Amino acid sequence: MDTLDILWDLALIILFAKFFALVARKLNAPQVAGEIVAGILIGPTLLNLVQETDFLNQMAEVGVILLMFSAGLETDLNQLKKSGIKATLIACSGVLTPLVLGTLMYMCFFGFSAVGTEGFIKAVFIGTILTATSVSITVQVLKELGKISTELGMTIMSAAIIDDVIGILVLTAVIGMRDPKSNFALTAGKTGAFFLITVIAGVIVYNVMERIDERYPHTRRIPIISIGIAFILSYVADYYFGVADITGAFFAGVILSSLKDSDYIEWRVDINSYTFFGPVFFTSIGLQTNLRTLDTAILLFSVVFVIVGLLSKVIGCGFMGRILGYKGKDALKIGVGMMTRGEVALIVTQRGLKAGIIGSEYFTAVILLIVVSSLLTPLLLKALFSGEETGIA
Amino acid sequence: MDTLDILWDLALIILFAKFFALVARKLNAPQVAGEIVAGILIGPTLLNLVQETDFLNQMAEVGVILLMFSAGLETDLNQLKKSGIKATLIACSGVLTPLVLGTLMYMCFFGFSAVGTEGFIKAVFIGTILTATSVSITVQVLKELGKISTELGMTIMSAAIIDDVIGILVLTAVIGMRDPKSNFALTAGKTGAFFLITVIAGVIVYNVMERIDERYPHTRRIPIISIGIAFILSYVADYYFGVADITGAFFAGVILSSLKDSDYIEWRVDINSYTFFGPVFFTSIGLQTNLRTLDTAILLFSVVFVIVGLLSKVIGCGFMGRILGYKGKDALKIGVGMMTRGEVALIVTQRGLKAGIIGSEYFTAVILLIVVSSLLTPLLLKALFSGEETGIA
Numbered sequence: 001m002d003t004l005d006i007l008w009d010l011a012l013i014i015l016f017a018k019f020f021a022l023v024a025r026k027l028n029a030p031q032v033a034g035e036i037v038a039g040i041l042i043g044p045t046l047l048n049l050v051q052e053t054d055f056l057n058q059m060a061e062v063g064v065i066l067l068m069f070s071a072g073l074e075t076d077l078n079q080l081k082k083s084g085i086k087a088t089l090i091a092c093s094g095v096l097t098p099l100v101l102g103t104l105m106y107m108c109f110f111g112f113s114a115v116g117t118e119g120f121i122k123a124v125f126i127g128t129i130l131t132a133t134s135v136s137i138t139v140q141v142l143k144e145l146g147k148i149s150t151e152l153g154m155t156i157m158s159a160a161i162i163d164d165v166i167g168i169l170v171l172t173a174v175i176g177m178r179d180p181k182s183n184f185a186l187t188a189g190k191t192g193a194f195f196l197i198t199v200i201a202g203v204i205v206y207n208v209m210e211r212i213d214e215r216y217p218h219t220r221r222i223p224i225i226s227i228g229i230a231f232i233l234s235y236v237a238d239y240y241f242g243v244a245d246i247t248g249a250f251f252a253g254v255i256l257s258s259l260k261d262s263d264y265i266e267w268r269v270d271i272n273s274y275t276f277f278g279p280v281f282f283t284s285i286g287l288q289t290n291l292r293t294l295d296t297a298i299l300l301f302s303v304v305f306v307i308v309g310l311l312s313k314v315i316g317c318g319f320m321g322r323i324l325g326y327k328g329k330d331a332l333k334i335g336v337g338m339m340t341r342g343e344v345a346l347i348v349t350q351r352g353l354k355a356g357i358i359g360s361e362y363f364t365a366v367i368l369l370i371v372v373s374s375l376l377t378p379l380l381l382k383a384l385f386s387g388e389e390t391g392i393a
Numbered sequence: 394m395d396t397l398d399i400l401w402d403l404a405l406i407i408l409f410a411k412f413f414a415l416v417a418r419k420l421n422a423p424q425v426a427g428e429i430v431a432g433i434l435i436g437p438t439l440l441n442l443v444q445e446t447d448f449l450n451q452m453a454e455v456g457v458i459l460l461m462f463s464a465g466l467e468t469d470l471n472q473l474k475k476s477g478i479k480a481t482l483i484a485c486s487g488v489l490t491p492l493v494l495g496t497l498m499y500m501c502f503f504g505f506s507a508v509g510t511e512g513f514i515k516a517v518f519i520g521t522i523l524t525a526t527s528v529s530i531t532v533q534v535l536k537e538l539g540k541i542s543t544e545l546g547m548t549i550m551s552a553a554i555i556d557d558v559i560g561i562l563v564l565t566a567v568i569g570m571r572d573p574k575s576n577f578a579l580t581a582g583k584t585g586a587f588f589l590i591t592v593i594a595g596v597i598v599y600n601v602m603e604r605i606d607e608r609y610p611h612t613r614r615i616p617i618i619s620i621g622i623a624f625i626l627s628y629v630a631d632y633y634f635g636v637a638d639i640t641g642a643f644f645a646g647v648i649l650s651s652l653k654d655s656d657y658i659e660w661r662v663d664i665n666s667y668t669f670f671g672p673v674f675f676t677s678i679g680l681q682t683n684l685r686t687l688d689t690a691i692l693l694f695s696v697v698f699v700i701v702g703l704l705s706k707v708i709g710c711g712f713m714g715r716i717l718g719y720k721g722k723d724a725l726k727i728g729v730g731m732m733t734r735g736e737v738a739l740i741v742t743q744r745g746l747k748a749g750i751i752g753s754e755y756f757t758a759v760i761l762l763i764v765v766s767s768l769l770t771p772l773l774l775k776a777l778f779s780g781e782e783t784g785i786a
Contacts, residue, residue: 235401
């Protein structure tokens with residue numbers, strides 16, 4: 001009765017996930033946090049109603065790919081070009097600082113390891129988890145404050161997007177380092193080859209899709225072909241180039257992000273995401289997080305992880321903002337705006353788990369960072385913008 | 394690299410399925426047929442690019458449940474009440490005739506078996522496959538001819554819907570007969586208890602959902618809770634009452650079909666269906682159908698199966714129409730309108746396969762019936778309505 005159990009598992013997951021997502025929203029916390037809590041509740045930590053299965057893991061896998069594809073689709077290439085150099089510098093500094101500080105923090109806890117050893121890669125990976133800002137939460141807060149179309153708002157948004165791209169590149173490099181058969185030159189070469197091919201294939205695919213889209217706008221075939229492309233690029237990235245499959249999915253989204261129907265595709269992808277694949281992914285993180293095994297060492301690590309995660313972004317981005325000529329308060333706004341973490345941090349963590357680099361105990365730290373940053377950013381931004389004229393009536 | 398293969402399989406399935414569905418539509422054949430052909434092409438019969446896997450089978454299972462839920466949602470209870478007795482009688486005759494003729498045909502081919510034996514159940518199952526008319530194709534043809542809102546059109550449509558309900562009841566009974574531990578009284582009792590509980594739970598669930606829907610119309614929670622209900626009812630039907638899970642899904646749809654947001658739910662379900670779960674289900678039928686093992690016996694059986702399938706509906710429904718006072722030509726229109734088969738016939742076949750009642754070689758016959766009936770019905774209906782004033786400009 002295997003197939004029957006699937007129906008039961010899925011029903012519990014989507015109902016509990018939705019319920020706790022709504023509760024989270026009421027509490028001004030990100031919905032994602034609610035879905036993870038749902039997983040902890042119905043998982044082995046508490047009720048033990050649902051256990052990890054191959055099917056759920058595989059659904060979660062598809063969910064991750066869809067989420068990253070959707071994130072790629074949201075990229076606005078034209079806006080990136082406009083905000084250009086400033087945003088790129090802020091993003092670079094905002095990736096580098098948490099990467100270095102995260103790595104150092106891990107080493108302070110668990111000892112320093114030589115470059116290239118397993119301990120070193122693990123430390124760098126902890127830093128890597130800290131790199132990606134959550135675009136969606138930042139955007140939402142800026143929208144609410146009516147600051148999204150100001151020069152400052154645009155810079156923050158662009159930096160948050162570029163930040164994702166750089167974060168993915170860092171992840172690619174770290175995952176590549178892990179492969180015992182490869183050396184740095186080979187990894188770099190394969191990664192370079194992947195991006196070269198992605199650019200060439202991207203131009204071709206984009207032009208073909210643009211024609212299809214012009215001939216058959218708003219038809220089902222547009223999102224279906226797009227999802228097919230995302231899956232193929234994910235597969236090719238991982239299978240032939242040793243690049244993380246989520247990198248492939250993300251760049252498939254970037255390639256198609258300038259299509260006229262990119263919103264239409266994203267919406268279709270999101271409907272698939274939010275009904276089954278997304279909730280299964282986030283709930284499965286809760287299922288994998290057995291809080292009963294939590295000890296004080298992990299708790300202490302998590303708290304420090306959150307503090308380093310928040311401060312490193314504020315410092316990295318704020319400092320670069322100051323160098324680029326923003327006033328003190330504006331530089332601080334940039335730093336705080338870039339501080340939120342979200343899905344991508346979880347996805348990166350899960351990739352590390354899958355590749356055997358880190359253990360599932362780090363989920364606790366990452367979940368804590370997402371929840372705290374998502375709650376703190378809106379409050380701090382509102383305080384920083386207070387006194388100024390906002391778009392709120 | 395199991396999870397990677399999933400991406401590759403899914404990409405091939407959704408791209409090939411969509412392509413062949415579009416080709417089928419160009420040829421005026423049902424899109425479903427195109428998706429099955431895609432499965433035959435990429436499956437073991439020809440290219441062998443994709444093989445059956447647990448994951449694909451489980452996705453297909455979810456797809457079947459979603460399809461049946463969607464079919465239930467389309468049921469218009471008010472219209473059923475209006476068309477009432479006439480449509481019900483036509484539907485009954487239209488179910489009984491193919492059921493009996495199908496059973497007899499199987500026995501003519503493979504020998505007569507005593508009531509209750511395995512051979513007998515198999516024969517009755519072949520009859521059962523023939524019972525369900527495809528509402529969607531009939532509706533489409535009547536719409537095209539501008540005859541959907543005529544008294545005749547309404548009668549055909551209602552009969553096609555009631556036909557589904559009765560077909561599901563027949564399937565439930567046959568599947569129940571199969572259980573070696575049960576006797577007829579027990580099966581009937583359990584099935585009766587299921588329907589009693591479904592009605593009681595249905596009234597409660599409907600009233601709760603109506604309130605939620607009034608408070609939060611057009612929100613994501615409506616389709617998500619609805620799908621949760623469908624999965625739970627499917628599970629409960631099968632696990633506790635030995636009733637086919639698709640019966641549970643169908644009746645979950647019927648329960649929610651009168652909600653104001655039922656179209657909204659159906660649309661969301663369909664988007665999930667058409668992107669992944671539906672194509673995976675129909676393609677997997679193609680994957681399971683290895684045409685290389687076809688022999689002349691199966692081919693001959695298939696041809697007779699198609700002829701009996703078509704004629705039994707025309708006779709059963711047309712004859713009852715004549716008794717109810719329709720003129721000869723109108724009675725024939727009813728018979729021809731009820732002749733199309735679709736997804737439900739496939740789903741029933743797959744259930745028989747899963748329950749070990751029949752082998753996968755019968756897919757060939759069912760696919761043939763779907764394709765022939767879907768091509769023939771529009772042509773014949775157009776011919777029968779020719780000369781009359783149609784709604785076509």
